[in-house]
Amino acid sequence: MEVRSPDRIWEGGHVLLVAIAAELALLFLFHRTSAAVEVLIFVIARKMVAPGISGVELLAGVAALAALVAIRFYFIPRTEGGGRDAS
Numbered sequence: 001m002e003v004r005s006p007d008r009i010w011e012g013g014h015v016l017l018v019a020i021a022a023e024l025a026l027l028f029l030f031h032r033t034s035a036a037v038e039v040l041i042f043v044i045a046r047k048m049v050a051p052g053i054s055g056v057e058l059l060a061g062v063a064a065l066a067a068l069v070a071i072r073f074y075f076i077p078r079t080e081g082g083g084r085d086a087s
Helices: 006-010 015-030 033-048 055-075
Strands: none
Touching (some): 015 033
16 A cells, blocks of 8 residues: 655645636636635645645634635625525
């Protein structure tokens, strides 16, 4: 059984980059507030899974993610059809 180093595992972490690019494209196409918040959530989440992150950076990332999720849940209105905002 081969043990993989953390740097080797991180090489496959480009999935979040694709998600960020897709959300950014939605932001440019539809100009939705929820898409902007989702892009920020993906960017912060990607920074949090990077190797070599310190405890303080991880704690700040968790606080930022919690704040963005709260903003998205409480302050961004949802439409009746698909759960997206109408802006």
